[in-house]
Structures are given as C-alpha cells and as structure tokens.
Amino acid sequence: MAGCSGAGVRSAETRSFATGRPAGPQPGAGKRSAEQAGYLVALAIALVGATYGAVPLYRMFCATTGYGGTVQEGETVEAKLRKREESPDAEVEAAAAKRLITVSFNADVSDGMPWRFVPTQRNIKVHPGQSALAFYTATNLSDHAITGVSTYNVAPMQAGIYFNKIQCFCFEEQKLRPGESIDMPIFFYIDPEYATDPRLRHINSLTLSYTFFKVSEEEDYQPQPVPQPAQA
Numbered sequence: 001m002a003g004c005s006g007a008g009v010r011s012a013e014t015r016s017f018a019t020g021r022p023a024g025p026q027p028g029a030g031k032r033s034a035e036q037a038g039y040l041v042a043l044a045i046a047l048v049g050a051t052y053g054a055v056p057l058y059r060m061f062c063a064t065t066g067y068g069g070t071v072q073e074g075e076t077v078e079a080k081l082r083k084r085e086e087s088p089d090a091e092v093e094a095a096a097a098k099r100l101i102t103v104s105f106n107a108d109v110s111d112g113m114p115w116r117f118v119p120t121q122r123n124i125k126v127h128p129g130q131s132a133l134a135f136y137t138a139t140n141l142s143d144h145a146i147t148g149v150s151t152y153n154v155a156p157m158q159a160g161i162y163f164n165k166i167q168c169f170c171f172e173e174q175k176l177r178p179g180e181s182i183d184m185p186i187f188f189y190i191d192p193e194y195a196t197d198p199r200l201r202h203i204n205s206l207t208l209s210y211t212f213f214k215v216s217e218e219e220d221y222q223p224q225p226v227p228q229p230a231q232a
Contacts, residue, residue, distance in 0.1 A: 080164070080191065084129070095195035096128040099204065103188075106209040107136055113214045114142040115176070120183070129192035131166060136184045136210060140176035147175040148212045155207045158199050162191040163206070173215055 103126060105119035120135040140146055152170045154160040167187040176182060186208070194200055 080189075084192070089192075092192050092196055093129070096192035099128055099195040100125055101128060101190060101194070102205045103132070103134075103190075104205065104207045105134060105136070106207055108209065108211040109148075110211065110213045113146075113148065113212055115140055115146065115148065115212060117210070117212050126190060128162070128190045128194040131187065131189040134186050134188075134208075136169070136186065137181060138174065138176065138184065138212065139181040140178055142217075143178050144217055145175060145177050146217045147173050147215045149173050149215050150210045150212045152208065152210045155209065156203060158197075159194065159203065159206050162194040162197070162200075163208075164189040164191065170210065174212075 102123050104123040105121065107117045107119050109115050109117050116137075116139040118137055120137055124132050124134055126132045138148070149172065150170050152168075154163045165186070165188055167185055169184040169186070174182065174184070188208075190206075
C-alpha cells in the first residue's frame with residue numbers, strides 16, 4: 001500500500017516573509033494554532049485506527065479496485081459458471097481450450113514473523129475456464145502461540161480481474177501453537193475470457209503470492225500443579 005509523504009510545513013515567520021506581512025503575532029493566530037492542534041490530534045487518532053484496521057481496509061480497497069493484482073469482487077463464480085453454461089461463447093471457449101496457463105505460487109512472511117510458510121507445489125498448469133486446487137503449509141517455529149493473517153495478490157496485475165477465489169484462507173486469522181503446522185487450501189478459477197484479452201495475448205504465466213502478518217502472540221499456557229492437602 002502506498003504511504004503518505006509528509007511535505008514540510010513552512011513556519012509563520014517564513015510565510016510572513018513571503019507575503020511581505022510583519023513577522024509578529026497576527027490577529028487570530030492563537031485560534032488558528034488551536035484549530036491546527038485539533039486537526040493534528042484527530043489525524044493521529046485516525047492513523048492509529050488505520051493501523052489496527054489495515055488488513056480489512058486493504059481487503060476492501062483491493063477487492064473494489066483490483067489494485068495490486070487482487071481479484072475484483074463482482075459476480076460470484078457460481079453465477080459466472082451458470083452464465084457460461086446457459087449461453088456459451090464459442091469463440092471464447094475455443095480460445096480458452098488452446099491456452100495453457102502456468103500458475104506459480106509464492107509465499108512470504110513479514111519481518112519478525114517466526115513461521116515457515118511455503119507452497120506445497122511450485123506450479124499448476126490450467127486452461128482458462130478450469131478450476132484448480134493448491135495448498136500452502138504454515139509452521140510455527142516459535143515457543144509460543146501466534147495468530148497470523150495473510151494478504152495476497154496476482155501478477156501480472158492485469159490478470160487479477162480474471163482470477164477467482166472459490167475457497168481461500170486469505171484475510172482469515174490462523175492461530176498456530178508452538179511447532180504446529182497447518183495445510184491451507186486455495187481453490188481457484190480463471191475466467192475463460194482471459195484467453196481473448198489482447199493485453200494478455202503473450203502472458204501464459206501467473207504468480208499467486210501470499211504474505212502472512214503477525215496479528216498477536218501469547219505465551220503457551222502451563223498448567224499449575226494442584227496443591228495437595230497437608231498430611232496430618
């Protein structure tokens with residue numbers, strides 16, 4: 001996600017020099033300073049809130065815009081398949097049957113995330129219009145429980161609008177105990193229209209990337225011994 005650049009703010013003295021006004025206190029300066037302080041406090045609160053809500057906001061933004069190769073939300077896969085079955089496009093179907101797309105899988109973890117996170121297969125070959133199933137495996141390498149959540153994208157970016165998730169672990173919290181591993185499926189479908197998009201005419205390879213971020217961590221619970229009654 002793109003960050004916000006902080007442009008330098010000129011001082012009151014500099015503004016006065018540039019405008020030719022006296023550099024001394026101006027009428028209403030105290031009121032303006034109080035208003036600016038209020039704005040800064042509100043901005044700080046908003047930024048803190050945005051930090052906690054970063055993943056949901058990222059999901060909504062990317063799902064709406066397709067930014068970063070993320071799948072846009074529109075028709076459900078079921079609706080697309082039903083429409084395709086009821087009124088198939090012969091030209092699209094023929095083009096899809098001739099195209100073979102290699103989908104490669106990539107896995108990353110954020111800094112400080114003590115997990116091993118890997119795809120269980122390097123790639124899968126699929127025709128547009130076909131669904132496919134792949135798996136990722138995550139292992140907690142630490143000595144305490146950690147909860148993580150993942151984001152994903154598709155490269156190249158222009159292919160994201162044709163990539164549909166039928167089942168996916170992205171944006172769902174995953175809690176792993178120390179040393180615990182979990183296999184997570186991704187069931188996906190590539191629209192047959194991929195084969196007729198002129199922008200993708202020479203692109204026969206896609207990369208699906210997932211990145212896990214730490215949400216929380218907790219010490220592993222150690223049961224305490226039950227006190228024994230004193231011997232008489």
